[in-house]
Amino acid sequence: MLLKLAWRNIWRNKRRTLITMASIVFAVILCVLMDALKKGFLDEMKKNMVGFYTGYVQVQQADYWDEKTLDNSFLFQDSLPQLIARNRSVTGITPRVESFTLAASEEYAKGAMIIGIDPLKEEMVTQLSEKIHQGSYLEATDKAVLIGEGLADYLKLGVGDTMVVLGQGYHGVSATAKYPIKGLIKFGTPDLNKGMIYLPLKESQQLFGMDNRLTSFVLQLKDIDKAEIVQTQIAADLSKEYRALHWKTMLPELDSFIDGETRENVVFQIVLYLLIAFGIFGTILMMTLERQREFGILVSVGMQKFRLTAMVILENSMIALFGALMGTLLSVPVVFYFNQFPIHVTGQLAKAYENFNLQPIFYFSLAPEIFYNQGLIVLAVAMVLSLYPIFKIARLQPVAAMRS
């Protein structure tokens, strides 16, 4: 009966109920879109920077992070990857040699990072071949390079052209060579696009005069959100000669940026939900005040106040839930569309984004929590706002209420 009463009560003033529901629907759609956009954008950024470059956890020689010189590299031993692989959260390990060099064409030169990779293992960890925009992926025996599209543009080089690299190798040896460009890589992050060179591991060790030495192992994880836990576990197993780092240590600016953006999103959502709350509260206020007489009658004839309270909470929850459910359902196809067809920013705005090292593409995340969180938040808002009628009903005097 309580449910029947609540259901019929919310439709007593259809227009008001529909307007309230509509305000919740649009607010939920807006919140879902904002959240999906923000999460999509940040996830993509994280994927580009962390997933394709640093990895979520790295194992390095203990001093390498503080002084990134090849002199702080370590000798490859099977025992180290075997030790790391014992951690069940690690699903892949790839070795790397990294050093900063000068890349040059006939007319231009630019600083760039050379990364020596095992093409097969790298593919399993970072799926690098997916980023090949022109040309083809490396093979372990190649004496060729993959370079970022931005670097190629700067140096005015293309696939098949030759690039010269000049740098310093292990223990100060000179590292100079020329390589044909086998492919161009297009990264989402402008900085990576303009400064990355990939070389097969053996060739890079030869270039830098560091036979069988590495600068890091990059780990692939089962759950990237547990990077810090895995890093702590692995660090505990390593000898003092090595150090494990998670991505937040390696890319502190990115971590701060994501953190800041997430907080900004929370503030935005709070403002939006405050607007929703006032909309719902308007309805609750009207429904409570204009029905004082009716509440008085119900209490007079023998309805306990807790039942009356339950009825009012049910009414508010039904309006909030229907609104949230409709909003969520309507937002799914919109978010799905933008997930499949991200928004590409063009012109001056795109350049402005690139200047801030941001990819000028708006991705939308389809993470399920984006959708169900909105329903839960709206329901929680309705519950909190129900305190008002609860307070009014608790203080209700039947005679005074019936006179109103």
Added chain:
Amino acid sequence: MENSKIVIKTENLTKIYGEGEVAVRAINNVDLTIKAGEFTALVGPSGSGKTTLLNMIGGLDAPTSGKVWIDKVDISTLSNNRLIDFRLHNIGFVFQAYNLIPVLTAKENIEFIMLLQKRPKAERQQRVLALLKEVGLSDKKDSRPDALSGGQQQRVAVARALASKPKFILADEPTANLDSKTAGKLLDTMAALNHEEGITFIFSTHDQRVIERAHRVITLVDGAIAKDELIEYPSDHAQPETA
């Protein structure tokens, strides 16, 4: 009537609104006894305290001092929740403005009280139909209040008041919003319920038709009983319940 069971008793019942110089003594030391089966009219000029007295007897308003016993229970000692429950099981209300629940049909309005009492479904349905028949509204059972005339709504209100099988029914100006013919019919229904089933009715009223049908007329003036007249019961009247 002398041996009838007492259902309502008030002792030094007083209600004062406001404080100090603006205090108004709405009910002033009223001692009153109502016996089972009575058809009593509380009369008096506006502001004489009829509705206030009725509200205190019904446990809707708390007295400033004095006591109200309903069937030997001092309702002034009951907590709010127990008082609501006490009203549900012991007192029926008929209000001037009908006060039906607008979103429920006639049948549901009557059944609602029994649902609050947690009566079994079969009993509820049987009693609702019987009550609707008794007030002559069997054909309107699925109508909501806004589809019923004032008289019909008030008859549903009477049926609702009867649904809980109360010890007595308090009716506050039940005919005030009705035309003469409708009011007459409603009073006939209530009189018949009192006459044939011995249901106790206490009216607060200005309506001469109610006063004419009453067996006891209590006149209130300035919150005090000015006159208490007993009118003899007709010979075929249901015998009042004895103590």
